[in-house]
Amino acid sequence: MAENNGYSLWYEFKKGLWQDIPPFRLVLGTCPTLAVTNSVVNGFAMGMATLFVLLGSNIIISAIRKYVAPQVRIAAYVVIIALLVTVADMFLAAFFPPVSKALGPYVPLIVVNCIILGRAEAYAQKNPVVPSIADALGIGIGFTLSLMTMGFIREILGFGSLFNIKILPPSLFEPWIVMILPAGAFLVFGTLIAIVNYISSRKSAASDKA
Amino acid sequence: MEEKTIDKTELKSAPESPAGPGEKLFVTSSPHFLNKESVPKIMHTVVLALFPAMAASVYFFGFRALLLYVICIGACLITEYAYQKYMKKPIKVYDGSAIITGILLAMTLPPGFPVFGAILGSVFAIGVGKQLFGGLGFNIFNPALLGRAFLMATYPVLTTTWVEPRTVQKAVDAVSAATPLALMKFEHKFTPVLDLFTGNVAGSLGETSAIAILIGGLFLRYKGYVNWKLPLGYLGSMAAFSGIFWLIDPTKYPDPLFHLFAGGAMLGAWFMVTDMVTSPTTDLGQWIFAITGGIMAVVIRLFGGLPEGVMYSILFMNAFVPLLNKHTRPRVFGAIKAKAE
Amino acid sequence: MNPVAKMFMNLVGVGVVSGVILAAVFHKADPMIQANKEKELKEAIFVVLPEAQDYKILEKKVGQETLTIYEGVDAAGAPVGIAFKADGGGFQGNVGVMVGLGLDYLKLKGIKILDQVETPGLGNRIAEPEFQDQFKGVEITPKVEYIKNRKPEKPNQIQSITGATISSDAVVKNINNAVTKVLREFPKDDLEKYVKKAEAPAHAGKDGNESPKESDNGGK
Numbered sequence: 001m002a003e004n005n006g007y008s009l010w011y012e013f014k015k016g017l018w019q020d021i022p023p024f025r026l027v028l029g030t031c032p033t034l035a036v037t038n039s040v041v042n043g044f045a046m047g048m049a050t051l052f053v054l055l056g057s058n059i060i061i062s063a064i065r066k067y068v069a070p071q072v073r074i075a076a077y078v079v080i081i082a083l084l085v086t087v088a089d090m091f092l093a094a095f096f097p098p099v100s101k102a103l104g105p106y107v108p109l110i111v112v113n114c115i116i117l118g119r120a121e122a123y124a125q126k127n128p129v130v131p132s133i134a135d136a137l138g139i140g141i142g143f144t145l146s147l148m149t150m151g152f153i154r155e156i157l158g159f160g161s162l163f164n165i166k167i168l169p170p171s172l173f174e175p176w177i178v179m180i181l182p183a184g185a186f187l188v189f190g191t192l193i194a195i196v197n198y199i200s201s202r203k204s205a206a207s208d209k210a
Numbered sequence: 211m212e213e214k215t216i217d218k219t220e221l222k223s224a225p226e227s228p229a230g231p232g233e234k235l236f237v238t239s240s241p242h243f244l245n246k247e248s249v250p251k252i253m254h255t256v257v258l259a260l261f262p263a264m265a266a267s268v269y270f271f272g273f274r275a276l277l278l279y280v281i282c283i284g285a286c287l288i289t290e291y292a293y294q295k296y297m298k299k300p301i302k303v304y305d306g307s308a309i310i311t312g313i314l315l316a317m318t319l320p321p322g323f324p325v326f327g328a329i330l331g332s333v334f335a336i337g338v339g340k341q342l343f344g345g346l347g348f349n350i351f352n353p354a355l356l357g358r359a360f361l362m363a364t365y366p367v368l369t370t371t372w373v374e375p376r377t378v379q380k381a382v383d384a385v386s387a388a389t390p391l392a393l394m395k396f397e398h399k400f401t402p403v404l405d406l407f408t409g410n411v412a413g414s415l416g417e418t419s420a421i422a423i424l425i426g427g428l429f430l431r432y433k434g435y436v437n438w439k440l441p442l443g444y445l446g447s448m449a450a451f452s453g454i455f456w457l458i459d460p461t462k463y464p465d466p467l468f469h470l471f472a473g474g475a476m477l478g479a480w481f482m483v484t485d486m487v488t489s490p491t492t493d494l495g496q497w498i499f500a501i502t503g504g505i506m507a508v509v510i511r512l513f514g515g516l517p518e519g520v521m522y523s524i525l526f527m528n529a530f531v532p533l534l535n536k537h538t539r540p541r542v543f544g545a546i547k548a549k550a551e
Numbered sequence: 552m553n554p555v556a557k558m559f560m561n562l563v564g565v566g567v568v569s570g571v572i573l574a575a576v577f578h579k580a581d582p583m584i585q586a587n588k589e590k591e592l593k594e595a596i597f598v599v600l601p602e603a604q605d606y607k608i609l610e611k612k613v614g615q616e617t618l619t620i621y622e623g624v625d626a627a628g629a630p631v632g633i634a635f636k637a638d639g640g641g642f643q644g645n646v647g648v649m650v651g652l653g654l655d656y657l658k659l660k661g662i663k664i665l666d667q668v669e670t671p672g673l674g675n676r677i678a679e680p681e682f683q684d685q686f687k688g689v690e691i692t693p694k695v696e697y698i699k700n701r702k703p704e705k706p707n708q709i710q711s712i713t714g715a716t717i718s719s720d721a722v723v724k725n726i727n728n729a730v731t732k733v734l735r736e737f738p739k740d741d742l743e744k745y746v747k748k749a750e751a752p753a754h755a756g757k758d759g760n761e762s763p764k765e766s767d768n769g770g771k
Contacts, residue, residue, distance in 0.1 A: 067561070069558040071554075072561050076561055076565045079566060079569050080565060082569075086576075087572070087573070087576050090576055090577065090584065091576075091580065093580070093584045094579075095583070097587040097591070174324070174327070177363060177365065177366055177670060178364040181670070183363055184363075366673045392716075515717055
């Protein structure tokens with residue numbers, strides 16, 4: 001996908017928002033998608049932490065891509081990613097202890113999030129810094145929006161609230177506890193994948209006709 | 211485009227070729243199906259067999275029980291019809307399978323369960339549990355149990371709030387109570403077996419009266435619609451396995467009869483384990499399926515976090531049915547083993 | 552350049568630079584993280600020992616593990632009660648409870664749920680004040696008990712949460728286990744013996760090691 005000549009920054013950014021949106025089209029990064037999306041705020045925090053790591057790793061890896069021996073590149077990338085993740089983890093623990101507590105072990109687990117190493121391998125190591133930034137921003141924001149969508153559905157149905165504010169009175173709506181549980185994450189995830197696939201197959205059918 | 215092609219293939223396979231969804235029911239090794247049987251006839255006989263249990267629950271829990279049956283059956287039928295209409299599949303809502311799902315789902319609910327919850331469970335049972343898998347004959351899990359499991363996770367308080375039998379008529383002052391299994395688990399009180407047998411205990415609509423279910427089950431067995439291995443294996447392994455613990459320490463563990471008549475054991479063994487679609491087709495597979503399921507149920511009841519384990523034991527074993535069918539297929543007569551030595 | 556040397560240089564370079572950055576971030580962030588943790592601990596202690604203004608750390612080595620409890624003191628420095636953490640399995644994971652116990656070792660002063668991952672809307676109602684407040688003044692002898700659907704009748708009883716018996720049971724069980732352990736290991740008459748002294752940690756450790764495992768000596 002990475003054509004070095006004739007790229008457009010806008011395209012590199014935009015592809016992460018729909019065409020390559022990580023959890024729903026690439027089915028990457030499903031662990032945090034399922035684990036921490038029981039509220040919009042948690043989804044947002046997780047997305048931002050991932051975006052920070054992704055941005056940093058794409059910039060550094062793209063900057064040093066010409067100096068790293070191909071045989072040891074994965075090892076070097078993993079050290080860089082682990083560094084960024086640890087920094088993000090400490091930052092959250094120092095400045096946002098409640099968020100850090102809510103996300104629990106899933107912040108350190110960003111290290112093994114396939115999106116990060118996937119973008120490093122598939123994009124950053126073949127492209128200059130500026131397009132790599134666009135790529136990281138697109139994928140990272142797409143990921144954040146995906147997590148927030150999951151969180152939105154699960155929080156409304158599961159707690160009857162939004163951004164931790166009760167919006168559905170219990171007299172009108174009995175919250176579906178299942179939506180906060182792991183089972184609900186799988187249900188919402190599957191439904192969203194189905195919807196995204198349905199829309200894009202409609203789209204491609206329409207463009208075939210045209 | 212993709213959906214449409216899928217539709218066509220399913221359309222083609224359903225009504226024209228003999229291997230349609232309904233046919234699944236006949237591809238069993240069981241000998242008791244004659245050619246004149248049809249899906250609607252079997253299903254309507256099962257409904258008939260459920261009548262004693264329904265009557266008992268209406269007697270014990272009153273008008274409220276009747277309401278839940280009507281709501282669940284209605285919601286199941288409407289969901290099935292709407293899905294088939296929307297997906298442009300042949301409308302097969304009259305084959306009676308949705309009615310059975312509705313009745314069985316209602317039977318697993320507590321008498322005081324709210325109407326919106328019953329509707330939600332029915333929609334999930336038919337929509338996700340059955341139609342998403344491809345309709346009758348293709349579902350992996352028993353739809354009614356899947357609907358119940360969904361409700362259990364969705365409304366954990368409402369699905370475990372029980373009332374004393376014969377008090378619910380005066381809806382306001384229905385006396386809340388614990389089921390015999392919950393009493394056993396959390397307070398170490400054993401309910402007399404006679405009460406369990408007649409059904410004069412707190413519990414879900416269809417699981418209280420063991421005798422009523424037994425009548426229906428034996429009627430089905432008489433009609434030849436129930437493979438005797440499944441209920442026998444399930445109840446037998448429950449009795450045997452719980453009997454071991456009872457012999458070890460009768461003060462701590464209840465006797466096997468308690469296990470057989472309490473909770474959903476009877477309902478599960480006669481009407482859910484025996485579900486033709488979600489049970490194995492080979493003799494050996496059926497024995498493994500039923501016996502392991504019975505042991506699972508006792509393990510969950512005695513050592514698990516929940517008081518009742520019948521639902522999850524059956525759902526758990528449902529997941530193994532394709533595997534059991536594949537690996538327990540009997541050798542074709544005269545065929546040579548792949549590796550004789 | 553020799554490819555092996557290049558690989559070597561790459562990895563060493565990445566490792567060293569990452570190490571330096573990490574050390575710098577850690578140097579900045581760690582005091583704040585520790586302060587957050589201490590604040591959380593302090594708040595929990597002050598909730599379960601409402602009269603406390605400050606606390607002392609009490610430690611004792613039992614076998615391999617070190618038991619830590621906290622002694623709350625009021626403004627004048629007089630002890631008002633002890634607090635300790637009770638951990639144990641709940642319905643889905645660990646349920647950690649901070650328990651406040653009066654100096655008479657008879658009644659609970661309060662509890663606070665620190666960690667829990669119980670079912671939202673059901674088991675996690677153990678973290679609600681209505682449930683936690685019940686434990687104020689509950690007697691610990693012979694042990695704390697819960698009853699269902701009724702108001703507590705005896706001074707050592709609380710009412711469990713409807714539909715969340717397992718989580719309620721876990722809280723009570725964890726408290727009982729921890730209370731038994733603390734009563735055994737920290738006899739009320741010589742609490743001062745175990746106060747952690749910043750200047751002489753070696754002595755405290757040695758002291759603990761010498762006492763036998765059963766700690767019968769401590770009781771006498």
